[in-house]
Amino acid sequence: MIYFSGKKKVGLLCFIRSDCILLFQEIIKEISIMQQCDSKYVVKYYGSYFKNSDLWIVMEYCGAGSVSDIMRLRRKTLTEREMSAVLRDTIEGLRYLHDLKKIHRDIKAGNILLNTEGQAKLADFGVAGQLTVRLYLH
Numbered sequence: 001m002i003y004f005s006g007k008k009k010v011g012l013l014c015f016i017r018s019d020c021i022l023l024f025q026e027i028i029k030e031i032s033i034m035q036q037c038d039s040k041y042v043v044k045y046y047g048s049y050f051k052n053s054d055l056w057i058v059m060e061y062c063g064a065g066s067v068s069d070i071m072r073l074r075r076k077t078l079t080e081r082e083m084s085a086v087l088r089d090t091i092e093g094l095r096y097l098h099d100l101k102k103i104h105r106d107i108k109a110g111n112i113l114l115n116t117e118g119q120a121k122l123a124d125f126g127v128a129g130q131l132t133v134r135l136y137l138h
Helices: 021-036 067-074 080-099
Strands: 002-005 008-017 045-051 054-060 112-114 120-122
Touching: 021 045, 021 054, 067 112, 080 112, 080 120
Parallel strands: none
Antiparallel strands: 002 008, 008 054, 045 054, 112 120
């Protein structure tokens, strides 16, 4: 669902019934990672709430869909120029996550969303991980 919040469009997704414990834990992990991110190259997280027994997540609206959606609708791959723009934004998003010591672990066309201005943003942090620094003393 899409709603207007002031001047911004926001996406409202109903992800999961709270009685599906394993999937619910993955969604909570994804929310935790999204809460820590503040980059124009990562889909913004605005909040989440329970309604009845469903978890609703409010996040930035990316009106052009995923890169995968676009290629499927057009029945062809992106042009070199389009690919270059998407990859530039994706690399900036990955650089941002790297600086936070986060790993996405599922980079694919379906997890790269485009807003209506054509800017690419990383999404779907369900399998993302946190890097930890280990010091080995010999």
